[in-house]
Every structure is written in structure tokens, then in C-alpha cells.
Amino acid sequence: MNNLPARLTSTALRAAVKAGPLTTxxxxMPDPGQINDTRWKKLPEPLASTTLARFDQDKCTANHGISKRAMCFGLSLSWNSMIHGGQEHPTPYASAERMRFxxxxxGVVHxxxxxxxxxxxxxxQLNFARENPGVTSAAMAGTRSLLQAxxxxxLSLKPVLEDKTLSDLPFLIACEQQGRYRSVDDKALKQVSDAMISSGKGVLAIYSDNQAHALGxxxxxxxxxxxxxxxxxxxxxxxxxxxxxVIESLSDTNRLPLIGVQVFASHLR
Structure with missing residues (x-):
């Protein structure tokens, strides 16, 4: 963690943890191994029957009196680092231990x-894109940022999906638009799952209307x-x-419409 760019100031690092309001x-967040605790968000099938351990990035910050702020990319990278470290055992006990850490x-500070x-x-990267206009520059900002993080x-991440129709986009379009209505593109989701299987380990990034979400x-x-x-x-x-x-179910549960998806294969550097 020593080779941080100068533009990431000590102020930004101190802001990693901010005191939040008092919580009830x-x-x-309950113990991750207590998967039936009623404080967890209710899960639909097929998620409910395949749960090894629970987690909630908002509730876990409340445990430490820290203000809520999305950290899904940071958590997914930390999880990947643990998996690459030989801690990938797919058992409820091992999963609960990973979630506790x-x-x-x-874990929250990291x-x-x-x-x-x-x-x-x-x-x-966005400021650079504004100074160097072009679809590719702007669209690649998020990808480059994740690779640097x-x-x-x-970890070394490599994006493996591209959209054949819109080659300037650094992700795969995963929806079909008909007027104001969108529907999931089943062929695109099959491409996503195939890319995950061939990659072995990595980060799945979902790009929705005004936000992005990352999973390990x-x-x-x-x-x-x-x-x-x-x-x-x-x-x-x-x-x-x-x-x-499952990807579609995760998207629905998180209320994040599947617009763009990218699979980043991960390897130890």
C-alpha cells in the first residue's frame, strides 16, 4: 500500500473511515454465519437455497459507527485477494470466516x-477524458480505475468481454431496449457466464443507469x-x-437493471 499516486492525498486516505450516526x-450487521437472522435482506430463489454466509456492506459499517458509503469494488478486490491466497474453501464455516474478516x-478500512x-x-480518468474527447476515453475511465485499484x-485484472456491435464500449451490453422498456438479453448473459467459467477467478462488474456494482x-x-x-x-x-x-436474480435483488456487464479475470501479480 506504499506506492500510492500523489493525487491520492493523505486527506483522502483519512476519509476512508468517517464517524457515522448512532445506530440501533x-x-x-448480524453474524454472517447466522443466515436466518431476520435483519438480513430477504433472498429469492435460487439465492436463498445456495447461501453459505450473509453480508451487508451498509450494515457492517454501522457495527463500527462508520458512515455508510458504497465500497463494493474495494470489498470484491479484498475478497479476491483472500481467494487467491488459498482460502477459497466453499463451506459455510469458511465463508462465514471470510465475511467476518x-x-x-x-477489513472495512482496507x-x-x-x-x-x-x-x-x-x-x-474522467477529467483526462474531458480533455481528450472520445467515446472510448470516457467509457474506459471506470475500467482503468479498477485495474489500478x-x-x-x-492483483492483475484483465477485462475479457467486449460488445461486437459497439466496439468502443469496454463492456458487454446485457439488455435489449424496446422503446421505454428493457429486457435481459439471454445470449449476453450466457456469454457472461462462459467468460466467468473460463476466467476462473475475478470481479463481475454490473453497470446500471447511474451506478455500478461489483461482485467477486x-x-x-x-x-x-x-x-x-x-x-x-x-x-x-x-x-x-x-x-x-443467478446473475439476473442478483441484479433484480439489488434493483440494478442489467445494462452493461464486464468480467475481469484476476491473477496474482
Missing amino acids: NEDQ LGAFE ARTLQNFYRSEHKF AELKG FSIVKDGKNTLLFDPNLGEFQVESTTLPY
């Missing part, structure tokens, strides 16, 4: 620092099952053949 027990004060770097780098965790994934050695980490929901083990349906 209802606002706090990510939700602990140290994730917030990565997320703050991602935001700072993203802002820098991953390096802080000793790891294909179990035999390829038949996939370990998924959603910072809003927890850790799940699903059959790899059901990935398109």
Missing part, C-alpha cells in the same frame, strides 16, 4: 481505502460450481450452469 441493533474494522483510491482514480491488492467470483476446481460474493448479500455457491439465472 436493527441497523447493525471483511466486516471487521480492519475496502474503504481501495474504494477511495478507485473513486480518486476514476475522477482523474487492483494493483494495490497485488471463483470457479470451484471441477468447474461444476461457482462461488459468488455480493457485498450487499453475502456468499453463495451455485451450479455453474445456473449462472445466467
Whole structure:
């Protein structure tokens, strides 16, 4: 964590953790292993029956009296780092331990620092794009920012999807538009799941209307099952053949319409 760019100031790092308002027990995150605690967001199938451990990035900050702020990219990178470190065991006990670490004060600080770097780098890349107009420059800002943030965790990310119709976009369009209505493109979701399986481990980025969301994934050695980490929901083990349906279910549960999707394969640097 020593080679931070000068534009990421000490002020930005100190802002990784800010005191938040006093919270009640209802606002706090239960133990990740207690998957039936009523404080968790209710899960639809197929998620409910494939849950290994629960997590909620908003509630975990409340446990430490820290203000809420999205840190899904930071958490997904931290999770990937743990998986690459040989801690990928797909069992409820191992999953709960991973979630406890990510939700602990140290885990939150690490994730917030990565997320703050991602935001700072993203802002820098967008400013650069404004000075160098072009669809590619602006669209690549988020991708470049994530690649830079991953390096802080000793990870090398590689985007593996591209849209054949709109080649300037650094992600795959995963929806079909008909007037004001959108529907999920099933062929695109099949491409996404195939890319995840061939990548082995990495980050799945979902680009919605005005926001983005990141999840971690790891294909179990035999390829038949996939370990998924959603910072809003927890850790799940699903059959790899059901990935398109599961991705759509995660999108619906998070209320994030699937517009663009990118799979980033991860490797240790």
C-alpha cells in the first residue's frame, strides 16, 4: 500500500473511515454465519437455497459507527485477494470466516481505502477524458480505475468481454431496449457466464443507469460450481450452469437493471 499516486492525498486516505450516526441493533450487521437472522435482506430463489454466509456492506459499517458509503469494488478486490491466497474453501464455516474478516474494522478500512483510491482514480480518468474527447476515453475511465485499484491488492485484472456491435464500449451490453422498456438479453448473459467459467477467478462488474456494482467470483476446481460474493448479500455457491439465472436474480435483488456487464479475470501479480 506504499506506492500510492500523489493525487491520492493523505486527506483522502483519512476519509476512508468517517464517524457515522448512532445506530440501533436493527441497523447493525448480524453474524454472517447466522443466515436466518431476520435483519438480513430477504433472498429469492435460487439465492436463498445456495447461501453459505450473509453480508451487508451498509450494515457492517454501522457495527463500527462508520458512515455508510458504497465500497463494493474495494470489498470484491479484498475478497479476491483472500481467494487467491488459498482460502477459497466453499463451506459455510469458511465463508462465514471470510465475511467476518471483511466486516471487521480492519477489513472495512482496507475496502474503504481501495474504494477511495478507485473513486480518486476514476475522477482523474474522467477529467483526462474531458480533455481528450472520445467515446472510448470516457467509457474506459471506470475500467482503468479498477485495474489500478487492483494493483494495490497485488492483483492483475484483465477485462475479457467486449460488445461486437459497439466496439468502443469496454463492456458487454446485457439488455435489449424496446422503446421505454428493457429486457435481459439471454445470449449476453450466457456469454457472461462462459467468460466467468473460463476466467476462473475475478470481479463481475454490473453497470446500471447511474451506478455500478461489483461482485467477486471463483470457479470451484471441477468447474461444476461457482462461488459468488455480493457485498450487499453475502456468499453463495451455485451450479455453474445456473449462472445466467443467478446473475439476473442478483441484479433484480439489488434493483440494478442489467445494462452493461464486464468480467475481469484476476491473477496474482
